[in-house]
Structure formats: structure tokens, C-alpha cells
Amino acid sequence: MTKEQIIVTSAQMRDIEGRIFAAGMPVAALMEKVAGLISDRLQVIIPKGRCVGILVGPGHNGGDALVVARELHFRGYQVWIYQPFAKLKELTNQHFQYAQNLGISCFQELDKLPNCDFLVDGLFGFGLEREITDPIASAINHFNDWNKPIFSIDLPSGLHTDTGEVLGTAIRATHTFCLGLWKQGLLQEQALEYIGQAKLIDFDIPLADIHAVLGEVPKIKRITKTTVIQTLPLPRPPVTHKYKAGHLLLICGSERYAGGAILTGLGARSSGVGMLSIAVPESIKPLLVSHLPEALIIGCPETETGAISQLKLPERTDLSSFTAIACGPGLTKDATPIVEQVINSEVPLILDADALNILAELGTISTLQKRQNTTILTPHTGEFHRLFPDIDFQDRVKAVQTAASQTGAVVLLKGARTAISNPQGVVWINPESTPALARGGSGDVLTGLMGGILAQVVNKQVNIENVVATAAWWHSQAGILAAKERTELGVDAFTLTQYLMRILCDM
Numbered sequence: 001m002t003k004e005q006i007i008v009t010s011a012q013m014r015d016i017e018g019r020i021f022a023a024g025m026p027v028a029a030l031m032e033k034v035a036g037l038i039s040d041r042l043q044v045i046i047p048k049g050r051c052v053g054i055l056v057g058p059g060h061n062g063g064d065a066l067v068v069a070r071e072l073h074f075r076g077y078q079v080w081i082y083q084p085f086a087k088l089k090e091l092t093n094q095h096f097q098y099a100q101n102l103g104i105s106c107f108q109e110l111d112k113l114p115n116c117d118f119l120v121d122g123l124f125g126f127g128l129e130r131e132i133t134d135p136i137a138s139a140i141n142h143f144n145d146w147n148k149p150i151f152s153i154d155l156p157s158g159l160h161t162d163t164g165e166v167l168g169t170a171i172r173a174t175h176t177f178c179l180g181l182w183k184q185g186l187l188q189e190q191a192l193e194y195i196g197q198a199k200l201i202d203f204d205i206p207l208a209d210i211h212a213v214l215g216e217v218p219k220i221k222r223i224t225k226t227t228v229i230q231t232l233p234l235p236r237p238p239v240t241h242k243y244k245a246g247h248l249l250l251i252c253g254s255e256r257y258a259g260g261a262i263l264t265g266l267g268a269r270s271s272g273v274g275m276l277s278i279a280v281p282e283s284i285k286p287l288l289v290s291h292l293p294e295a296l297i298i299g300c301p302e303t304e305t306g307a308i309s310q311l312k313l314p315e316r317t318d319l320s321s322f323t324a325i326a327c328g329p330g331l332t333k334d335a336t337p338i339v340e341q342v343i344n345s346e347v348p349l350i351l352d353a354d355a356l357n358i359l360a361e362l363g364t365i366s367t368l369q370k371r372q373n374t375t376i377l378t379p380h381t382g383e384f385h386r387l388f389p390d391i392d393f394q395d396r397v398k399a400v401q402t403a404a405s406q407t408g409a410v411v412l413l414k415g416a417r418t419a420i421s422n423p424q425g426v427v428w429i430n431p432e433s434t435p436a437l438a439r440g441g442s443g444d445v446l447t448g449l450m451g452g453i454l455a456q457v458v459n460k461q462v463n464i465e466n467v468v469a470t471a472a473w474w475h476s477q478a479g480i481l482a483a484k485e486r487t488e489l490g491v492d493a494f495t496l497t498q499y500l501m502r503i504l505c506d507m
């Protein structure tokens with residue numbers, strides 16, 4: 001468990017901070033340490049001698065900002081302070097007095113402020129308790145209108161620490177320096193447009209204090225490279241053969257959506273799975289063979305609408321011959337018997353796209369109740385709503401936890417911050433993604449990739465939610481790299497499959 005993986009609420013941060021102070025660390029010393037680390041980061045980003053406006057709040061977030069002001073002042077920057085509050089916490093007030101005695105210009109009125117090149121936001125941190133009202137709200141909107149780069153300390157002021165909700169108004173930061181441990185609000189979709197580039201400032205919180213408050217294994221974690229490295233079957237054993245690297249069955253495609261089957265197959269190919277079989281309607285078999293010569297393409301009887309009507313598996317094989325099944329992309333709604341058949345099997349199963357829509361029509365919870373084996377659902381928000389009409393997914397963490405516990409499945413809810421939960425409520429949040437992935441077909445690629453990873457590791461005592469998290473991280477990192485090289489408009493689903501392997505090579 002690394003600190004980059006841990007996510008805390010404001011209450012948990014308060015408790016952890018309380019343990020540090022109770023153990024003897026003076027608050028002022030911690031503030032000095034944290035603000036020194038922030039100043040070091042700023043000194044790398046902000047060219048020397050430029051003018052920096054420091055926004056100071058009444059609490060210790062403001063205290064941090066005042067120490068930063070003093071440090072930048074001594075390091076040769078032009079610094080001014082905006083501090084409009086009548087009452088400051090004791091330590092914050094001391095720093096404010098010292099800054100004034102150093103001759104740093106301090107202002108209480110907005111209209112008196114000089115120009116500057118950068119702003120540092122130390123108005124509120126995890127102590128924000130209520131909606132921000134005037135005059136502070138107007139001040140925040142005023143600074144946002146300046147269109148200057150803003151560096152927020154701990155959180156952009158105005159964001160709810162836990163939910164990421166905007167309390168009245170919020171600073172639109174270009175960078176957020178999150179202190180000690182990632183605050184849960186920074187992982188919520190509604191916060192994204194306020195956070196900018198988020199960095200964790202580690203100030204050596206003892207792991208013992210973290211475990212004392214969060215337990216040995218925290219319930220809610222950020223997916224990082226560490227998770228992926230621990231989950232992927234790398235390096236491979238020197239002596240192995242294709243059947244030891246899993247046999248995945250994809251059930252996908254229709255005459256209308258042949259492309260979905262191809263993209264799912266390409267995603268599975270990129271996973272490194274040993275054997276890949278793809279069941280599709282007979283009419284599109286030649287197309288699949290041409291795109292995926294290494295896969296075993298199973299042409300199946302089809303309905304008059306061109307959907308799979310029966311799984312016609314090769315001689316002497318049945319569903320239990322496969323290590324994992326991924327079913328759904330491009331199936332259309334005319335393949336209900338096929339979805340029922342795979343749900344009734346004992347094989348580890350991923351349901352996506354039309355398989356989810358069919359499951360919703362069959363009755364999500366009642367249909368899955370019978371299944372004992374591994375089940376993974378990968379809905380986007382529309383599919384999630386159809387599957388779980390009674391679950392409000394405003395708080396995505398709670399939504400996936402509820403869906404997972406009701407179905408006994410691992411549920412991935414797609415989005416800018418994809419959330420994953422297992423039935424016990426253990427949650428992974430994917431901290432990075434790109435709007436470039438919001439395109440038709442990218443979900444098909446994820447399903448194939450996830451199926452391929454699952455088939456390789458499902459018999460190796462891994463937590464299934466870690467497999468799902470690994471696929472989500474790999475998929476989004478490929479999208480991020482592709483967007484960097486081709487812009488956010490240049491990441492079609494086929495291109496995305498070409499970037500998947502680049503990610504592993506760069507790990």
C-alpha cells in the first residue's frame with residue numbers, strides 16, 4: 001500500500017493529523033514543513049522574480065499560505081497578500097503579523113490589489129464547513145476572472161473535501177497541491193474542472209497513524225501503477241504454453257455491429273491472453289478472421305436480424321472449456337438466450353453493453369442471484385441507470401458499492417473518474433483519464449482487454465476488483481498517451497488498441 005493509493009475524508013485527515021500532534025509534532029512545525037515543500041515546488045514552476053499574489057484564509061490553510069508568502073519573499077519573488085478576514089486562528093495570525101513586519105504588502109480590499117503573474121490559494125482547505133458567501137464568494141469569482149495560474153493548497157478553496165461539490169463557488173486551480181493524503185473530493189467527477197493538475201505533497205505521515213485511522217487495508221483507494229504491476233501476469237514464467245496463459249471466450253458482434261466485435265477482439269489481443277476464441281454470427285466470421293488471424297472465430301447461427309441465436313461451440317467444448325467469458329459488445333437486444341446461457345454458466349464472466357441492457361430487462365438482481373462464480377459488470381451511466389434504477393449515482397462511490405453488494409458482482413461505473421467496487425465495498429477509483437476516450441468503441445476495447453487479463457489471472461488468487469482496476473488504468477493510460485501524441489480528437493477506438501502495448505513498455 002503506497003500513500004498515492006490512499007484516499008481520505010476530511011474527518012479521517014483530521015484524525016490522522018490529531019494523532020501526529022498528540023505524538024508530539026508541533027502544529028507550527030508541520031505547517032513549516034508542508035509550506036516549505038510547497039514553496040520548493042513553486043520555486044521550480046514560477047520563474048524567479050515574478051509577482052505572486054497569496055490568498056490567505058482564517059484557518060491553517062491560510063497559515064500554510066502565509067509561510068509560503070514569507071518563503072517566496074526571501075527567495076526573491078515579489079509577493080503581496082490578500083487577507084480579508086477579521087479573525088484568524090492563532091498560528092495563522094502570528095504568521096500574518098510576521099509577514100506584515102517583514103514589509104510584505106497586505107490588502108483587505110479587492111480593488112486595492114496590484115497585478116500579479118500567479119496566485120496561491122490558501123483560503124480554505126479541508127476545514128471548509130459550509131457554503132462560501134459574500135464577500136469571500138465574490139472575491140473567489142473575482143480571482144477566477146483574472147485568468148492567472150492559481151496554485152491551490154490542499155484543495156481548491158470552495159470544494160467539499162469529501163464529495164468534491166462546489167460550496168457556493170470555488171477557485172479554478174491550474175495546480176492543486178494536496179497535502180499528505182489524497183482527499184476524496186479530488187477524485188469526484190464534479191470537482192474535475194476546478195482541480196487542474198493535482199500533485200500529492202507527501203510530508204511523511206507515519207503509516208502507523210494512517211492504518212490506525214483507516215484500518216490495515218483502506219476501503220477506498222486510487223488505482224496506481226503499483227496496483228497494475230502487482231496484478232498483471234508479468235514477467236511470464238520462462239516455461240509456459242498458450243493454454244497456461246488463459247483461454248478467453250468473447251461473445252459479441254452482430255451483422256449490424258461487426259466493428260464492436262473486432263474492437264473487443266483487438267482489446268483482448270493486447271492483453272496477452274494465451275488463447276482467444278470469438279463467437280460471432282456466421283455472416284461476420286470472415287471479417288473477424290481477417291482482423292484477428294490468431295483468434296479462433298466461431299461462426300454461430302443467427303436470427304433474421306443478424307444477432308447470434310445459438311452458441312455453436314466446436315466439438316467437445318462447452319462453456320466450461322474457457323477460463324473466462326466476456327459478453328456484450330455489439331450483441332444487440334436480440335441475443336437474450338445467449339446472455340441467459342452465459343449467466344447460468346459457472347465460468348468467470350464480464351457483462352458489458354447489450355448484455356447489460358438484456359440483464360436489466362431480465363431483472364438485474366434476481367437474475368444474478370443464482371450466480372456463484374465471478375461476475376463483472378461494466379456499465380456506463382446510462383446502462384447503470386437501466387440496471388439499478390433505484391440507485392442514485394450522484395455519489396459514484398456509494399452507487400457502485402450498493403450495486404456490487406446487491407448483485408454480488410464487481411461493478412465498474414465508467415466515467416471521467418471510473419469507480420469500481422467489490423461486493424464487500426472495497427473501492428478503486430481511477431484517478432486519471434481523458435475525454436478523448438468518450439467515443440464509440442472505446443468501451444468495447446476495455447471489455448476485451450479486461451477479459452484477457454481476467455482469463456490470465458483468475459486462477460491465481462487475485463482480487464477480481466484488482467483485475468478490473470488494472471484494465472481500467474491500462475485503458476485510460478493508453479488513451480492519455482494517445483491524446484498527448486494525437487490530440488483529444490485523435491483517439492479513435494482502433495488507434496487506442498495500438499497504444500495499449502506502449503503503456504506496458506513504458507511501465
Ligand SMILES: NC(=O)C1=CN([C@@H]2O[C@H](COP(=O)(O)OP(=O)(O)OC[C@H]3O[C@@H](n4cnc5c(N)ncnc54)[C@H](O)[C@@H]3O)[C@@H](O)[C@H]2O)[C@H](O)CC1
Pocket residue numbers: 013017030031034057058059060061062063064089123124125126127128129130131132133136153154155179180
Ligand atoms: N493535513 C494536515 O495534516 C495539515 C493541514 N494543514 C493545513 O490546515 C488546513 C486545515 O486547516 P483548518 O484550520 O482546519 O481549516 P481551513 O484552513 O481549511 O479553513 C477553515 C477555516 O475557515 C472557517 N470556515 C469554514 N467554512 C467557511 C466558510 N464557508 N466561510 C468562512 N469561513 C469558513 C473555519 O471556521 C476554519 O477556521 C489544511 O487544509 C492544510 O492546508 C497544516 O497546516 C499542515 C498539515
Ligand SMILES: [K+]
Pocket residue numbers: 061121122123124125152153154155156157
Ligand atoms: K486552498
